[in-house]
Amino acid sequence: MAGQTLYDKLWNSHLVKQRDDGSALIYIDRHVIHEVTSPQAFEGLRLAGRAPWRLDTNIATPDHNISTDKTERDAGVAGMSDEVSRIQVQTLDDNCDLYGIKEFKINEMGQGIVHVMGPELGATMPGMTVVCGDSHTATHGALACLAHGIGTSEVEHVLATQCLVAKKMKNMRVTVNGTLGAGVTPKDVVLAIIGKIGTAGGNGHAIEFAGSVFRDMSIEGRMTVCNMAIEAGARVGMVAVDQKTIDYCEGRQFVPKGEMFEQAVAYWNTLTSDADAVFDTEVELVAEDIAPQVTWGTSPEMVSAVTASVPTLDEQPSEEKRKGLERALEYMGLEGGQAIESIKVDRVFIGSCTNSRIEDMRAAAAIAKGRKVAGSVKQVLIVPGSQMVKAQAEAEGLDKIFIEAGMDWREPGCSMCLAMNADKLGAGEHCASTSNRNFEGRQGNGGRTHLMSPAMAAAAAVAGHIVDVRSFTEVV
Amino acid sequence: MKAFTAHRGLVGPMDRANVDTDMIIPKQFLKSIKRSGFGPNLFDELRYLDEGQPGADCSNRPLNPDFPLNFPRYQGASILLARKNFGCGSSREHAPWAIEDYGFNAIIAPSYADIFYNNCFKNGLLPVILSEEQVDILFAELEANEGYQLSIDLHAQTVTTDSGHLFAFEIDEFRKECLLQGLDDIGLTLQEADAIKQYEDARAAQHPWVFGAIK
Numbered sequence: 001m002a003g004q005t006l007y008d009k010l011w012n013s014h015l016v017k018q019r020d021d022g023s024a025l026i027y028i029d030r031h032v033i034h035e036v037t038s039p040q041a042f043e044g045l046r047l048a049g050r051a052p053w054r055l056d057t058n059i060a061t062p063d064h065n066i067s068t069d070k071t072e073r074d075a076g077v078a079g080m081s082d083e084v085s086r087i088q089v090q091t092l093d094d095n096c097d098l099y100g101i102k103e104f105k106i107n108e109m110g111q112g113i114v115h116v117m118g119p120e121l122g123a124t125m126p127g128m129t130v131v132c133g134d135s136h137t138a139t140h141g142a143l144a145c146l147a148h149g150i151g152t153s154e155v156e157h158v159l160a161t162q163c164l165v166a167k168k169m170k171n172m173r174v175t176v177n178g179t180l181g182a183g184v185t186p187k188d189v190v191l192a193i194i195g196k197i198g199t200a201g202g203n204g205h206a207i208e209f210a211g212s213v214f215r216d217m218s219i220e221g222r223m224t225v226c227n228m229a230i231e232a233g234a235r236v237g238m239v240a241v242d243q244k245t246i247d248y249c250e251g252r253q254f255v256p257k258g259e260m261f262e263q264a265v266a267y268w269n270t271l272t273s274d275a276d277a278v279f280d281t282e283v284e285l286v287a288e289d290i291a292p293q294v295t296w297g298t299s300p301e302m303v304s305a306v307t308a309s310v311p312t313l314d315e316q317p318s319e320e321k322r323k324g325l326e327r328a329l330e331y332m333g334l335e336g337g338q339a340i341e342s343i344k345v346d347r348v349f350i351g352s353c354t355n356s357r358i359e360d361m362r363a364a365a366a367i368a369k370g371r372k373v374a375g376s377v378k379q380v381l382i383v384p385g386s387q388m389v390k391a392q393a394e395a396e397g398l399d400k401i402f403i404e405a406g407m408d409w410r411e412p413g414c415s416m417c418l419a420m421n422a423d424k425l426g427a428g429e430h431c432a433s434t435s436n437r438n439f440e441g442r443q444g445n446g447g448r449t450h451l452m453s454p455a456m457a458a459a460a461a462v463a464g465h466i467v468d469v470r471s472f473t474e475v476v
Numbered sequence: 477m478k479a480f481t482a483h484r485g486l487v488g489p490m491d492r493a494n495v496d497t498d499m500i501i502p503k504q505f506l507k508s509i510k511r512s513g514f515g516p517n518l519f520d521e522l523r524y525l526d527e528g529q530p531g532a533d534c535s536n537r538p539l540n541p542d543f544p545l546n547f548p549r550y551q552g553a554s555i556l557l558a559r560k561n562f563g564c565g566s567s568r569e570h571a572p573w574a575i576e577d578y579g580f581n582a583i584i585a586p587s588y589a590d591i592f593y594n595n596c597f598k599n600g601l602l603p604v605i606l607s608e609e610q611v612d613i614l615f616a617e618l619e620a621n622e623g624y625q626l627s628i629d630l631h632a633q634t635v636t637t638d639s640g641h642l643f644a645f646e647i648d649e650f651r652k653e654c655l656l657q658g659l660d661d662i663g664l665t666l667q668e669a670d671a672i673k674q675y676e677d678a679r680a681a682q683h684p685w686v687f688g689a690i691k
């Protein structure tokens with residue numbers, strides 16, 4: 001019998017029941033809850049007269065639509081200026097209080113973007129199944145978890161039963177071997193992967209990221225990569241356990257200590273794909289081929305090296321591709337053949353669950369240090385992913401570097417990743433953004449998003465246009 | 477949940493690939509704590525010329541005359557004909573809620589994003605998968621015939637056209653049963669409560685660190 005993949009192991013160890021029709025009941029270890037996709041689930045629970053199955057599995061925090069402005073945040077939930085948003089956050093508080101679910105409230109230490117706070121508190125650990133009503137839940141897979149996003153009906157299903165009805169996915173392995181060049185970051189690696197396989201390339205698959213590039217990568221970098229598995233069409237992204245995984249977990253708030261930690265580690269060390277495991281789909285990239293990446297279009301697969309040009313209509317292999325490109329160029333206000341570096345930016349956003357951890361803040365600060373935001377740039381938002389990231393960045397003096405450069409240092413939340421709060425683009429504005437989606441209107445009606453790494457976004461802020469971060473002297 | 481057995485109805489087009497959930501229902505509408513009322517904001521940015529606000533009345537907003545679903549011939553459509561990778565992007569169930577609330581009972585496309593596909597079933601909305609060639613044929617017929625209708629039979633797993641095409645589609649046995657009978661998933665799963673409890677006890681004994689830490 002062939003060996004098991006990491007995904008096979010995680011799946012098998014959570015199988016409550018396999019049904020004849022191919023569906024299965026899967027046990028959920030950790031459920032992360034936020035204000036936007038949970039109110040209807042709690043409501044459904046109440047209407048059916050049901051109670052949560054288990055309380056110590058849930059962890060909640062508001063993140064999607066809270067303000068990142070210090071003055072407004074200091075006023076708490078009651079001071080939220082958008083009434084509809086205020087009701088939503090208040091509803092989360094009320095539901096958590098009513099049922100006794102652990103919530104890190106709006107300004108409490110621990111609050112943050114769901115996918116930043118879960119791992120950093122040790123609420124997500126290797127070997128767990130982790131779900132959340134948000135598609136970027138795949139982020140937690142960096143810790144060798146089986147983690148994926150769910151809809152609101154499933155939020156209710158997990159609350160009520162601690163299980164999900166699921167069907168096993170196929171196994172895909174994306175291997176990147178070699179050594180990344182200077183200035184090439186985890187974000188560039190995942191954008192290059194999406195550029196290669198497309199936004200539907202991973203549909204129906206769980207992706208394991210393997211190869212020396214991911215072994216050499218920090219856990220935070222692995223989170224950036226797993227985070228965007230969904231942009232490659234896969235609900236699940238994972239990296240196997242190694243010593244870095246264990247070191248990352250040790251000492252975190254909800255991680256066991258002493259003997260129980262040793263017991264957990266012994267199990268965690270088994271969470272790798274067997275050498276003879278067979279994957280349904282294999283994809284390979286070479287690290288040395290990857291340059292800093294920038295999206296120029298309206299889908300994450302519309303991505304190129306920063307040194308390239310926007311594709312032209314006559315290069316397109318099919319009519320469908322040509323139509324898609326034409327529409328994207330029109331929306332983005334770009335010409336085919338135009339150099340990527342010639343694209344001017346109006347705003348810059350450094351944040352989101354893709355790139356708002358402390359390493360991301362450091363990478364951006366390294367470029368911002370001693371420089372000023374270009375006069376043509378209207379706003380540079382730096383939004384730490386959590387209260388803990390914010391505190392750490394401030395302890396390191398990064399906030400001062402950003403402020404001196406003319407950037408805005410904000411309170412933690414999702415912010416301009418999805419623009420549900422006041423942080424948004426105006427129509428026609430170009431944004432250098434470290435978030436994960438460049439869909440039409442994602443960052444504001446008519447806004448034009450260019451996805452890139454934190455260092456590249458900081459460089460664009462300083463230059464006033466998209467620029468190859470490798471031309472900055474710090475990058476060696 | 478509402479059951480789906482068979483449906484015959486007017487078809488409306490969404491002729492582009494990779495329609496994402498931000499396009500289906502823009503984020504400002506996700507602030508609602510309700511499950512209903514999203515229909516008027518389906519495809520909001522494409523459908524109207526001004527910017528939609530949650531809670532605002534849509535009946536007097538300027539419609540985009542170039543957006544096909546606004547054409548008089550597609551009014552009352554209950555089957556949405558779409559292109560590949562429909563529903564990609566976020567996990568927001570507000571997307572199927574909006575599609576259903578608008579009046580659609582089924583979608584036909586060559587492929588869907590996984591989470592969106594799954595979310596449809598929870599809301600009595602049938603996402604049919606046909607091949608790209610079959611979808612091309614339907615788009616061509618739709619274009620050519622005003623008042624174009626299709627018949628979908630979930631039992632038989634077929635889509636039939638008045639011109640005589642009969643296209644079979646695949647669907648999971650479990651999902652099909654739930655839709656046909658309008659079953660409540662949670663109620664079904666709770667019938668397995670003993671198995672869940674048993675699994676849980678074994679897991680707590682084996683991996684005790686997964687339990688108890690968060691309170």
Ligand code: SF4
Nearest residue numbers: 136352353414417418
């Ligand atoms: S930062 Fe963006 S992608 Fe991440 S959880 Fe928030 S809204 Fe979702």
